[in-house]
Amino acid sequence: MVARREVLVLCLCVTAVPLDHSQTSVIARLPLATRSEIMARARKLADHTWVVGASNLTAACARNYRSDWKPGQRVTGIPYRWGGIDGPEEFDRKLAKGLAAGSHERYGILSCATGIDCSGFVSYSWGLSSGHAYSTSNLRLIAGKPKDNWFTDLKAGDALNKAGSHVVLFTGYNPDGTINICEASGSAARVICHKTTWSRFKGYIPLRYKAIDE
Amino acid sequence: MKRPWVVLPGFLTICFLATSNAGGGQPLPESGVRTIPLTRSVRLPTIKLSQGQDLEDLSGNSALVVWPGATDEPPEGPNGFDVFDDGSFVIADPLPKRVDEFDGSGQLRRTWRPGFAPDSVTVLSSGLIVVREAATGQSHVFDREGHPHAGQEVSPPQPSATRLVNRTTATVARPGKQGTLEVHFERPGLVLLSLESLATDDAGNTYVALESTGGAAGEGIDVNKYVRKYSADGRLLSEVADIPLDYYVTPVDELRVHKGIVYQLYVASSEARINIWDMN
Numbered sequence: 001m002v003a004r005r006e007v008l009v010l011c012l013c014v015t016a017v018p019l020d021h022s023q024t025s026v027i028a029r030l031p032l033a034t035r036s037e038i039m040a041r042a043r044k045l046a047d048h049t050w051v052v053g054a055s056n057l058t059a060a061c062a063r064n065y066r067s068d069w070k071p072g073q074r075v076t077g078i079p080y081r082w083g084g085i086d087g088p089e090e091f092d093r094k095l096a097k098g099l100a101a102g103s104h105e106r107y108g109i110l111s112c113a114t115g116i117d118c119s120g121f122v123s124y125s126w127g128l129s130s131g132h133a134y135s136t137s138n139l140r141l142i143a144g145k146p147k148d149n150w151f152t153d154l155k156a157g158d159a160l161n162k163a164g165s166h167v168v169l170f171t172g173y174n175p176d177g178t179i180n181i182c183e184a185s186g187s188a189a190r191v192i193c194h195k196t197t198w199s200r201f202k203g204y205i206p207l208r209y210k211a212i213d214e
Numbered sequence: 215m216k217r218p219w220v221v222l223p224g225f226l227t228i229c230f231l232a233t234s235n236a237g238g239g240q241p242l243p244e245s246g247v248r249t250i251p252l253t254r255s256v257r258l259p260t261i262k263l264s265q266g267q268d269l270e271d272l273s274g275n276s277a278l279v280v281w282p283g284a285t286d287e288p289p290e291g292p293n294g295f296d297v298f299d300d301g302s303f304v305i306a307d308p309l310p311k312r313v314d315e316f317d318g319s320g321q322l323r324r325t326w327r328p329g330f331a332p333d334s335v336t337v338l339s340s341g342l343i344v345v346r347e348a349a350t351g352q353s354h355v356f357d358r359e360g361h362p363h364a365g366q367e368v369s370p371p372q373p374s375a376t377r378l379v380n381r382t383t384a385t386v387a388r389p390g391k392q393g394t395l396e397v398h399f400e401r402p403g404l405v406l407l408s409l410e411s412l413a414t415d416d417a418g419n420t421y422v423a424l425e426s427t428g429g430a431a432g433e434g435i436d437v438n439k440y441v442r443k444y445s446a447d448g449r450l451l452s453e454v455a456d457i458p459l460d461y462y463v464t465p466v467d468e469l470r471v472h473k474g475i476v477y478q479l480y481v482a483s484s485e486a487r488i489n490i491w492d493m494n
Contacts, residue, residue, distance in 0.1 A: 064268040068331065068349050075350065082287050105284035106265050119286055136286050150435060151407055151427060160435070166288045177378035177408030177425070186283075187290045187308060187333060187464075189349040198407050198425045199459045199468070203434040 055098035077190035081115025326360025418446030
């Protein structure tokens with residue numbers, strides 16, 4: 001039995017860091033979103049079914065573009081496109097115009113491709129669909145670290161973010177202690193929802209949208 | 215677990231710092247339990263894809279292909295694997311849309327194209343391989359030479375159901391007459407996060423993966439992972455505690471257990487390797 005000794009230190013700190021005015025106005029302009037609205041938008045992106053046309057396999061504006069798809073393939077989930085934030089309606093419209101279905105950073109930001117990336121997916125799910133203003137590096141402007149226990153008290157619609165790398169939407173805990181997430185995945189080439197383990201998120205920080213309507 | 219500080223409105227911060235000398239999150243093995251160190255690693259050749267480079271240029275290469283990623287796009291590369299009876303490895307190599315087989319020393323034995331980007335591979339007891347298509351999630355069956363086997367059962371065997379009872383206890387529903395296995399995890403400063411069933415061997419031993427954490431007060435999520443071996447009568451026999459989790463390419467098939475040996479697919483920024491712990 002290891003002897004335990006606990007020390008309690010009480011420190012009183014007066015901080016002099018008022019909220020930045022521009023930040024408060026950003027938050028005030030954010031659209032309110034309930035958790036059920038966030039989850040409904042995420043599911044809509046993950047469940048959207050579409051068929052790959054021949055013209056969607058090529059990207060006229062990119063060199064060495066290789067599609068993730070096969071002609072005539074029926075796909076579930078909006079395709080991954082680095083720099084993209086296309087919702088289902090916008091995606092269908094661009095697909096019908098013959099734009100390439102999805103792309104990766106190795107091809108650059110392609111104006112001739114359609115789809116959504118990881119931060120675009122989380123932003124869209126939170127109701128920020130009018131432009132790709134937020135990346136994993138500045139999501140902290142509109143989302144804060146939850147003060148609850150990260151391993152028991154996250155709620156569907158919170159995010160797990162690693163600045164500069166990736167962000168996913170947390171959707172719930174499983175009885176075995178693993179978690180469920182939805183994400184725009186480059187390796188899966190589309191928006192997917194699936195079960196995963198905590199070890200995948202070592203170094204990530206949970207974020208809660210600041211305009212959430214609880 | 216409480217966060218150690220509370221922010222109040224009016225720019226007043228009251229900080230409560232509770233410290234402990236009770237182990238600080240260092241794992242303390244249960245008495246009589248064998249801790250298994252890393253037995254060996256098998257290095258696998260990799261090549262990095264650069265921006266603008268045509269994937270077709272690398273299609274004939276004998277190395278696993280890794281895309282280093284970019285801002286807001288994590289690295290991609292080999293993310294699924296399994297082990298054959300003879301100790302060789304089958305690896306999902308999604309960027310060149312290949313399945314590669316390496317022998318136990320890391321030499322490429324054969325490579326074949328399933329016709330899609332694979333992200334998970336499972337070797338069945340029959341020797342056939344279930345390959346999951348990354349872009350659809352659909353599974354397809356191939357033989358070891360890469361010939362498709364249409365009409366075969368395509369679902370890999372499902373792991374036994376597990377349940378987290380509380381932050382120190384979880385259960386595994388074992389097949390047959392073995393009944394429920396109770397897993398206890400009591401380490402100062404750590405709580406149990408999750409339990410996954412990995413395998414049951416011919417002797418009835420059960421292999422499970424546990425995740426634990428020391429808390430959420432740091433700058434990011436911190437997790438430890440262990441693999442444990444339990445006897446058929448429910449005794450904890452041994453544990454692997456030094457599993458590296460700083461993945462460069464996130465694995466889909468993270469751990470495999472075959473004939474009492476634990477395998478981990480670990481792709482770092484400079485290399486890919488299979489880490490091996492012999493729990494026999």
